[in-house]
Amino acid sequence: xxxxxxxxxAAYQWPPSNAAIAARTGLDARAIxxxxxxxxxxxxxxxxxxxxxxxxxxxxxxxxxRYEPLRAAIAARHDVAMDQVVLGAGSDELIVLCARxxxxxxxxxxxxxxxxxxxxxxxxxxxxxxxDDPRDADLVFVCRPNNPTGELPDVPVVRGQxxxxxxxxxxxxxxALDRVGDGAVVLRTFSKAFxxxxxxxxxxxxxxERCAVLTSRQAPLSVSSLSAALALAGLASPPDVSAQIAERxxxxxxxxxxxxxxxxxxxNFLYVPMEDPAxxxxxxxxxxxxLRAFAGGLRISVRDEVDDDVLLGALSHxxxxxxxxxxxxxxxxxxxETRLSVRLRPWGQGRVLVSTGExxxxxxxxxxxxHGGMDLRLEGVGDxxxxxxxxxxxxxxxxGEALDEALGDRRGLARYGEARVPMDEALxxxxxxxxxxxxxxxxxxxxxxxxxxAFESLAQTARITLHVTASGRxxxxxxxxxxxxxxxxxxxxxxxxxxxxxxxxxxx
Numbered sequence: 279x280x281x282x283x284x285x286x287x288a289a290y291q292w293p294p295s296n297a298a299i300a301a302r303t304g305l306d307a308r309a310i311x312x313x314x315x316x317x318x319x320x321x322x323x324x325x326x327x328x329x330x331x332x333x334x335x336x337x338x339x340x341x342x343x344r345y346e347p348l349r350a351a352i353a354a355r356h357d358v359a360m361d362q363v364v365l366g367a368g369s370d371e372l373i374v375l376c377a378r379x380x381x382x383x384x385x386x387x388x389x390x391x392x393x394x395x396x397x398x399x400x401x402x403x404x405x406x407x408x409x410d411d412p413r414d415a416d417l418v419f420v421c422r423p424n425n426p427t428g429e430l431p432d433v434p435v436v437r438g439q440x441x442x443x444x445x446x447x448x449x450x451x452x453x454a455l456d457r458v459g460d461g462a463v464v465l466r467t468f469s470k471a472f473x474x475x476x477x478x479x480x481x482x483x484x485x486x487e488r489c490a491v492l493t494s495r496q497a498p499l500s501v502s503s504l505s506a507a508l509a510l511a512g513l514a515s516p517p518d519v520s521a522q523i524a525e526r527x528x529x530x531x532x533x534x535x536x537x538x539x540x541x542x543x544x545x546n547f548l549y550v551p552m553e554d555p556a557x558x559x560x561x562x563x564x565x566x567x568x569l570r571a572f573a574g575g576l577r578i579s580v581r582d583e584v585d586d587d588v589l590l591g592a593l594s595h596x597x598x599x600x601x602x603x604x605x606x607x608x609x610x611x612x613x614x615e616t617r618l619s620v621r622l623r624p625w626g627q628g629r630v631l632v633s634t635g636e637x638x639x640x641x642x643x644x645x646x647x648x649h650g651g652m653d654l655r656l657e658g659v660g661d662x663x664x665x666x667x668x669x670x671x672x673x674x675x676x677x678g679e680a681l682d683e684a685l686g687d688r689r690g691l692a693r694y695g696e697a698r699v700p701m702d703e704a705l706x707x708x709x710x711x712x713x714x715x716x717x718x719x720x721x722x723x724x725x726x727x728x729x730x731x732a733f734e735s736l737a738q739t740a741r742i743t744l745h746v747t748a749s750g751r752x753x754x755x756x757x758x759x760x761x762x763x764x765x766x767x768x769x770x771x772x773x774x775x776x777x778x779x780x781x782x783x784x785x786x
Contacts, residue, residue, distance in 0.1 A: 287399070287402050287403065288402070289399075290396065290399050293568065296310045296312075299563060299566075299568065303563055303564050303566070305564075305566050308608045308609070308610075309566045309605070309608060310566045311566055311567055311568065311581070311585050311588055311589070312568050312579070313567060313568055313569050313570070313578050313579045313585075313589060314568050314569055314570035314577070314579060315475065315579060316425070316470060316545070316546055316547045316577075316579045317470060317475045317546075317579070318470075318471070318473040318517075318522065318546075318581075319581040319582045319584075319585055320473070320619060320657055321474075321617070322472060322473045322474070322512055322515070322517060323515065323635075323659045324508070324511040324514065324515050325473070325474065325508055325511070325512070325617075325659075326617060326659045326660070326661070327614050327615070327617075327661070328661060329507055329508055329511035330504045330507045330508060332507065333503040333504050333506070333507040334504070336503065337503060337504070340499060341499065341503055341506070344365070344499065345501065345503075345506040347510055348365065348506045348509055348510045348513075349365065349481075351510055351513045351514075352481055352483075352513070355513060355516075356455055358455075358458070358483055361486045361489060361490070362458070362483055362484060362485060362486055362489055363482070363483060363489065364481060364482040364484070364489050364493055364496070365479065365480075365481050365500075365501050366479075366480045366481060366482065366496070366500060366501065367479070367480070367501055368467060368469060368478040368479065368480045369443065369445055369465045369467040369469075369480030369481075369482075370396055370480070371480065371496075371500060372465050372480055372492070373396050373397060373400045373419070373441075373443070373465065374396075374399075374404075375495065375496060376400070376419075376439070376441050376463060377397075377400035377401055377404040377417060378400075378404045378495065379491060379492060379495055380416060380438070380439040380441075381401065381404055381406040381415075381416045381417035381438075381439075382404045382405060382406065383404070383405045383406065384404075384406050384407070384415075384416035384417065385406060385407050385408070385409045385414065385415045385416050385417070385438075386398075386400075386401040386404075386406045386407070386409070386415055386417045386418075386419070387408070387409050387410065387411065387412040387414070387415035387417075387418050387419075388408075388418070388419045388421065389412055389418060389419070389420045389421070389431055389433075389434055390421070390424050390427065390429065390431050391410065392424075392426075392427060392573075392574070393419070393421040393424055393425065394421050394424075394425045394426075394443065397419040397421075412434050412436050412438075413434075413437060415436065415438045416438040416439065417439045417441065418434070418436045418438055418439070418440050418441065419441050419443060420433055420434070420441070420442045420443065420454075421443045421445075422442055422443065422447070422450075422454060423446045423447070423449070423450045423544035423545045424545075425445065425446070425545070425547075426547075426549055426570070426572050426575070426577045427541060427549045427575075428540075428541060428542070428543030428544060428545045428547060428548065428549045429541065429542070429544065430450055430452070433457060433462075439461075439463070440457065440462040440463070441462070441463045442454045442462055442463070442465070443465045444464055444465060445465070445466070446470055446471075446544065446545040446546065447466070448470065448471035448517065448519050449470075449471065449522070449523060449526075449544060449545050449546050450544035450545070451544075455483060458483055458484055458485060461484075461485065461488070462484070463482050463484040463488060463492075464482065464483045464484070465480065465481075465482050466481055466482075466483065467479070467480040467481075468480065468509045468512060470546060471517045471519050471546070472509070472512045472516075472517055473512075473517065474505075474508055474509060474512060477505040477508045477509065478501070478505060479501055479505050479506065479508070479509040519546070521582075522546055522580055522582075525580055525581075525582060525583060526543060526548065526580045528583075528586075529578070529580055529590075530543070530548055532586075532590050533548065533550065533578070533590075536590070536593050536594060536597050536598055538550045538552075538576075538593070538597075539551075540578075546579065546580050547578060547580055548577070548578045548580065549575050549576070549577050549578075550575055550576045550577075550578065551574055552574075552575055552576055555569075555571035555572065555575055555576035556571040558571075558576060558596075559571045559576070561596050562589075562592050562593070565591075565592035565595075565603060566588075567588065582655075584621050584655050588603050588606060590603075591603025591604070604623055606621050606623055606653075607620075607621070607622045607624075607680050607681075607683050607684035608620070608621050608622075608680075609622070609676060609679050609680035609683060610676075611658075611672055611675065611676040611679065613668075613672065615660055615661050615668040615669075615672070616659070616660040616661070616668055616669055616672040616673075617658050617659055617660075618634065618656065618657070618658030618660075618672055618676040619656070619657055619658055619676075620654070620655070620656040620657075620676050620677055620680045621653075621654070621655045621656075622652065622654050622655075622677070622680045622681065622684055623652060623653035623654075623684075624650075624652050624681060624684050624685065624772055625651065625652075625772065625774075626651060626652045626653025626654075627651070627653060628648045628649075628651055628652070628653070629653045629654075630644045630647045630648050630652070630654045630655075631644075631654070631655045631656070631657070632654065632656045632657075632673070633656070633658075634656070634657070634658050634659065634660065634669050634673050635659060635660065635662060635669065636660075636666050636670055636673070638726070638754075639666065639669075639673065639728060639732060640673075642729070642732070642758065642761040643656065643673060643674070643732075643761070645758060645761045645762050645765060646761045646762070646764055646765040646768075647677075647765065649762045649765030649766045649769065650766070650768040651769045654677070656673060656676065658676075660672065666727070666728060667728065667731075670728045670731070670732055670735075671728075671735050674732045674733075674735035674739075675735045675736075675738070676739075677736065677739075678735065678736045678737070678738065678739030678740035679740075681739075681740045682739060682740045682741050685712065685740075685772075687779060687785065687786070688712050688714070688780075688786045689777065689778065689779045690774055690775060690776055690777050690778065690779075691712060691771065691773070691774065691775060691780065692770060692771055692772070692773040692774075692780065693711060693712045693713075693771055693775075693780035693781075693786070694709075694710065694711055694712075694770070694771055694780075695709070695766075695767035695768055695769065695770030695771030695772075695773075696709045696767050696770065697762075697763045697764075697765075697766035697767040697770070698763065699759045699760075699762045699763040699766060700759060701750070701755045701756075701758050701759040701762070702750070702752070702755050703750045703752065703755065704749065704750025704751070704752060704755035704756045704758075704759045705749065706746065706747070706748035706756070706759035706760040706762070706763040707745075707746070707747050707748070707763060708745065708746045708760065708763035708764045708766070708767040709745040709746075709767060710742060710743070710744055710745075710764065710767040710770075711742065711743035711744075711771070712742055712771050712772075712786060713786060714741050714785070714786035715741065715742075715743055716737050716738040716739075716740075716741050716742070716743075717737060717742075717743040717744065718733055718736075718737035718738075718743075718744045718745075718746075719744070719745045719746075720733055720734070720744075720745075720746050720747075721747045721748070721749075722746065722747075722748045722749075722756060722757065722760055723748070723749045724750075724753040724756060725753065725756070725757070726753040726754060726756075726757050727753075729756075729757040729760060729761075733746055733760075733764065736764075744764065746763070746764060748760040748763070
């Protein structure tokens with residue numbers, strides 16, 4: 279005799295994947311920018327292979343101490359005892375757990391009334407009823423700062439169990455951890471400011487009695503050892519969100535200039551009240567821009583200047599008859615040794631940021647891109663334990679791969695470029711051919727160590743012919759003159775020159 283299944287609940291609805299959007303719009307999935315997830319534009323520097331190497335070596339074993347080093351580090355961060363910390367697979371697991379523990383078949387309220395949808399799903403899973411007045415509820419979730427509106431609500435006085443979700447507290451500069459002593463449960467996550475959304479690590483801070491109750495009803499080790507290692511590495515170098523807060527203000531001003539006035543935000547996103555946000559979301563999909571619509575407004579994640587400018591360009595084109603945004607080539611390279619991402623406009627305004635931790639060669643690539651008239655943002659990390667070789671090689675290969683992708687069939691380009699650049703006693707001469715053939719002929723004397731190899735890596739992946747001679751007494755001057763010369767030669771080769779491919783064969 280078969281048993282009937284229980285009725286299915288209304289499941290949490292995820293936005294469409296990049297692959298689904300690409301299939302629908304015809305875009306390259308790599309060109310899609312997600313402004314709907316409230317996460318940083320890039321992983322933290324701490325998220326590198328070395329951070330999980332030990333966990334991988336022991337991945338065949340269980341962690342018998344429930345990740346004591348991670349719980350101890352969290353406890354130290356908040357000045358509480360280790361038995362006041364409960365780990366979860368993201369704060370979402372803890373939201374569900376709190377509903378089952380404190381409101382099973384009871385009542386749940388949220389503050390503000392319009393708040394994170396997961397509270398309602400958690401109530402459904404616990405068989406609880408949602409009520410409007412938090413004073414009547416067995417369990418009250420306070421989203422502070424609030425998702426999706428970005429506001430910072432007051433913490434109410436309630437008779438039931440109070441759970442304060444502080445997923446965005448790092449951006450607000452305030453918290454309610456002092457309420458733990460009054461019996462509140464405070465939730466935090468590594469998904470937002472720490473940039474580890476894919477690792478799925480969250481935690482609760484509460485008094486020891488409540489933590490013991492929560493832990494007793496939790497599946498053992500719902501967090502993986504690899505995720506715990508990433509979170510522990512993140513705590514060793516906590517995020518600095520000041521740049522994203524500054525970008526939040528810039529983006530809010532730019533949106534207001536387009537008639538999209540956001541409410542004051544204490545988070546890493548902006549909320550724009552409007553009547554039909556879904557229509558605007560649809561209009562922006564062909565630009566590769568993905569926003570999140572709610573019943574009363576539009577939520578826009580704050581990323582960084584490069585990504586946000588694509589959003590602003592798309593909005594300007596749609597709402598104010600502005601020029602269409604210029605395409606940005608996006609490329610990632612991840613190996614066991616390095617993790618690098620690049621966003622490139624070969625025909626830009628010399629806006630350049632290179633940050634890999636290799637100061638000298640970061641500066642060299644900045645010089646090349648700036649003198650090439652490019653917009654380049656290349657960021658990532660490598661394995662400093664083994665020296666500069668892997669990072670320098672891979673940063674140039676990543677840049678070359680992005681340049682090759684951006685050039686396409688190289689139609690309408692001058693193809694050839696040449697430049698001579700002095701730097702004090704050093705003199706460099708560079709000749710570039712966007713030939714489609716990877717050739718590097720180099721004479722750099724003295725070489726500071728990796729200059730010639732950097733140019734070889736660039737020529738191989740960009741599929742260009744590159745001749746460089748540079749000499750002088752100071753290795754720094756020689757290398758810098760060479761990188762500047764290559765940049766200026768590339769600027770000539772990238773100049774627009776009609777509509778034809780500069781080859782009698784018809785292709786490069």
